[in-house]
Amino acid sequence: MPRTKTYGQFCPVARAAELFAERWTPLVLRELLCGSTRFNELRRGLPLMSPSLLSTRLKTLQRHELITRHESDSGGAEYRLTEAGAALRPVIAQLGIWGQRWLRSRLDEDELDVGLLMWDLRRRIDLEALPDRQVVAGFTYPDAPRAMTRWWVVMDHDHVDLCLKDYGFDTDLEVTTDVRTMTRVWLGRLTFSEALRRRALRIEGPQELCRGFPGWLQLSTFADAAVSGD
Amino acid sequence: MPRTKTYGQFCPVARAAELFAERWTPLVLRELLCGSTRFNELRRGLPLMSPSLLSTRLKTLQRHELITRHESDSGGAEYRLTEAGAALRPVIAQLGIWGQRWLRSRLDEDELDVGLLMWDLRRRIDLEALPDRQVVAGFTYPDAPRAMTRWWVVMDHDHVDLCLKDYGFDTDLEVTTDVRTMTRVWLGRLTFSEALRRRALRIEGPQELCRGFPGWLQLSTFADAAVSGD
DNA sequence: CGGTATCCCCCGCGATACTG
DNA sequence: CAGTATCGCGGGGGATACCG
Numbered sequence: 400m401p402r403t404k405t406y407g408q409f410c411p412v413a414r415a416a417e418l419f420a421e422r423w424t425p426l427v428l429r430e431l432l433c434g435s436t437r438f439n440e441l442r443r444g445l446p447l448m449s450p451s452l453l454s455t456r457l458k459t460l461q462r463h464e465l466i467t468r469h470e471s472d473s474g475g476a477e478y479r480l481t482e483a484g485a486a487l488r489p490v491i492a493q494l495g496i497w498g499q500r501w502l503r504s505r506l507d508e509d510e511l512d513v514g515l516l517m518w519d520l521r522r523r524i525d526l527e528a529l530p531d532r533q534v535v536a537g538f539t540y541p542d543a544p545r546a547m548t549r550w551w552v553v554m555d556h557d558h559v560d561l562c563l564k565d566y567g568f569d570t571d572l573e574v575t576t577d578v579r580t581m582t583r584v585w586l587g588r589l590t591f592s593e594a595l596r597r598r599a600l601r602i603e604g605p606q607e608l609c610r611g612f613p614g615w616l617q618l619s620t621f622a623d624a625a626v627s628g629d
Numbered sequence: 630m631p632r633t634k635t636y637g638q639f640c641p642v643a644r645a646a647e648l649f650a651e652r653w654t655p656l657v658l659r660e661l662l663c664g665s666t667r668f669n670e671l672r673r674g675l676p677l678m679s680p681s682l683l684s685t686r687l688k689t690l691q692r693h694e695l696i697t698r699h700e701s702d703s704g705g706a707e708y709r710l711t712e713a714g715a716a717l718r719p720v721i722a723q724l725g726i727w728g729q730r731w732l733r734s735r736l737d738e739d740e741l742d743v744g745l746l747m748w749d750l751r752r753r754i755d756l757e758a759l760p761d762r763q764v765v766a767g768f769t770y771p772d773a774p775r776a777m778t779r780w781w782v783v784m785d786h787d788h789v790d791l792c793l794k795d796y797g798f799d800t801d802l803e804v805t806t807d808v809r810t811m812t813r814v815w816l817g818r819l820t821f822s823e824a825l826r827r828r829a830l831r832i833e834g835p836q837e838l839c840r841g842f843p844g845w846l847q848l849s850t851f852a853d854a855a856v857s858g859d
Numbered sequence: 860c861g862g863t864a865t866c867c868c869c870c871g872c873g874a875t876a877c878t879g
Numbered sequence: 880c881a882g883t884a885t886c887g888c889g890g891g892g893g894a895t896a897c898c899g
Contacts, residue, residue, distance in 0.1 A: 409740045410728075424650070494642055512639070586639065
């Protein structure tokens, strides 16, 4: 028997693993489950995955009917999970909970990624909790690579934009911290208040916005499973 | 950056996938979760996995403290899940449930494997439900490869033995069927009674044993999630 | 923007044999 | 029984460029 990608077992775990446990696939599914639909949107959440490989994986997922591909009205294509694909949510969820609980990441240099952090964070803004007007938050990471130190998050009632370039907005709120601190807060390993107390994170702006900040900035969906303290 | 096995992401899903979503690893974990501890016991549940690769995977799992390795009193070594390893049970469970629900296997030739079927089945005998004496069941699969048509399952109060050779036991019970039917029953895709009605499966022996059979032979842990009807 | 095409390396892993 | 050793190949996938 030549090399095959199958395991030759009837066991449902084996059959599921043939699809699911392939390199990058769980992360592609994570992105889709988080709501990304466009190719380049997916790429942004998977910066180290080559486009050709992403393309290959998307085709495989289509072939097995876990996703569909539609030409979008606005041009380009959209990938959406089918019912079968969406049913993988509990698998991803359990995997993430396990990772959060049992994998003590040291969060070193090569795992920290401001771009990814801000991209994830953008998806978890609770627009309901925001004041009923546009709010612009500026994030400054003095320790990030030069081109990535300064971010704008522009939120209005139904939409969040993330910008790296200065679009000339005045900010309502200024957050200054380092990548590792913000990542730890995001992952639930450090509370906002502890980070503030240690002066590892600073929030500046009108008091009601500063007070509201930890409320409308929801943390990672896995933050609950965190073991705090690093 | 050269090829690495990591994804370079802080996301818990990514970190967990680095470990979990490697070829064969989910199946090794499945075997360990089902109670196998010895190298050759694991091999038996993973007949197509080469011993060297199994050895490699076991080392990786040790390195990440998902399993421990003890020299056993009876000679040889035993692999046991640590707390962290055992905590992967929900992941495997969800994966299996998903596979069972959404992957319509046609159960063709290359997935059917009597040896594997009998090996799995052996693990799911409800000894409590058996009469309080030794029971020997004979299984005959006329369609299986010549050396694999005839099986003995020897059950006493605390122990189940599976034999391919005739050890000269008289059997209390005789089951005759084909591999595909028994596999479908095992997976919950076909009920015992339906199989009997179609004469795809025959049980012979004293009436109380025949009646008890579907009760003490528990099905796959994923049978509940099955979509019956094939 | 939304992908393909191509190239090539490298190593995962399958096969087999062998050892304490 | 419980693994190790060795070898060789094939193709996965990284890098990059390019196209519609």
